Amino acid sequence: MSGNMEKPICGSDSSVGEYDVGLHTAGLFLVLAASAFGAGFPVAAKKIKWLKVPTKIFFACKHFGTGVLIATAFVHLLPTAWLSLSNPCLPDFFVVQYPPLPGIIMMASLFSLFVIEMWMNNKMGGHSHGGARGFEETTDTSTENITAPSLLPSRPVRSSSLSSFEVDVSNPVKEEGLAIESKEEVVVREAQVQDVESQVDPLVYKKMNMNITLLEGGILFHSVFVGITVSITIDGFVVLLIAIIFHQVFEGLGLGSRIAAVPYPKGSIRPWLLVFAFGTTAPIGQAIGLATRGAYDPNSAFGLIIVGVFNAISSGLLIYAALVDLLAEDFLSEESNHTLTTKDKKIAFMWVILGAIGMSIIGAFA
Incomplete structure (x- = not known):
């Protein structure tokens, strides 16, 4: 920045309208309800059997x-991050001397996650993220533990993708040389599939648990x-x-x-704790905003740097988790090639x- 240009001062415009505490408090509870519903619905639909949500819904939710x-x-x-750390009111280090800083920070966090996963792979072995269909499918050949697919009767590979989410008994598979399952076989198969969670290899489960965390x-x-x-927004609050x-x-x-796809032991509270964490984090931020609305300024130098x-x-x-652990795993892995047809993909x-x-x-609005 040239010496004859005056650096702008960080801070928000003090001419904004009056703060509506009641409206912002109501907004906190609306966000709490939305967050809890969004994260909790897939987990509840899996754990609470009487909901009977079709497997197609889980399939759609997972990939959506x-x-x-x-x-x-x-x-x-x-x-x-880029807008915050490139604000001209910040020190020259952020704006002039090293403007690519947000990319460096992003790359460092990406590499850090990669190192953690590489360490996990070397220590644990196996590789599973809950199956390309959104179900618990594990194929860790390094152990002799019985895993989900081996619990099912011998049949085409694609049919083994059914899991404890729901067993599709309304459309039994007809193949040359295979008879339609009897009602007794269906009951046995459903009982076996629902017991998958207790049969998943501990190392594979530990890795899946770490990935979702x-x-x-x-x-x-x-x-x-x-x-x-x-919470600190006044103008345009309703739209935001x-x-x-x-x-x-x-x-x-x-x-x-993704939480629902991890085969947690029956009765485990961990999936609910993860749902609770997501459901309450944004509202906690709103509560902080409400409490510090007169002291915290997101457009101050401190606020811009912290947010950025x-x-x-x-x-x-x-980016790493979504592209490598989710997208590539669901579409490019050997597991997905066995469980998904071209049409499914x-x-x-x-x-x-x-x-x-x-x-x-x-x-465009948030």
Whole structure:
């Protein structure tokens, strides 16, 4: 920046309208409900058998959610990080001397997650993220433990993709040389499939559990700042609130579908804890915003740097997790080639694109 140009002063415009505490408090509870519903619905639908949600719904939610998470990283997090850290009011280091800083931070977080996964692979072996269909499918050949597919009767590979989400007994498979299953066989198969969770190899389960924890960690980083931003916004608050509600529902469905795909032991509270963490993080941010609305200024130098750095970190974590652990695993892995037909992949990718489009549209308002 040339010496004769005066650097602008960081800070918000003090001429904005009056702060409506009641409206912002109501917004907190609306976001809480949207977040809890988005993340909790897939988990509840799996755990609560009487809901009987069709497997096609889980299939759609899982791949729609992948698109949502990818768009969250590219449309919401990375642009925000770049805009925050390139504000001309910041010190010259951010604006003049090293403007690519957000990309460096993003790359560092991406490499960090890669190193963690590489360490996990070397230590644990196996590779599974819940199956390309959104179900618990594990194929760790390094152990002798019985895994989900081996519990099913001998039949074409694609049929073994059914899991404890729901067993499709309304459309028994007819193949040359195979008879239609009897009612007794269906009952036995359903009982076997529902017992999959207790048969998953411990190392594979541990790795899947770690993967979903890292994925959620990348999401939760920015959720706090989303909540703070909502609470301290005055002009355009209603439009922003509506956008954030859709944002939380979409993102929650994506995350919740992945949580539901992890074969947690029966009675485990861990999936509910993950749902609780996502459901409450943005509202906690809103509560912080409400409490500090007179002290915290997101357009101050401190606010811009904090938001920019954490969004850059989150974008790196989410880009790696969404592209490598979700998209590539679901469409390019050997497991997906065995469990998904070409038609299945086309339908799944359509849901990915729809999720990305939906979240990108919300990006115009939030």
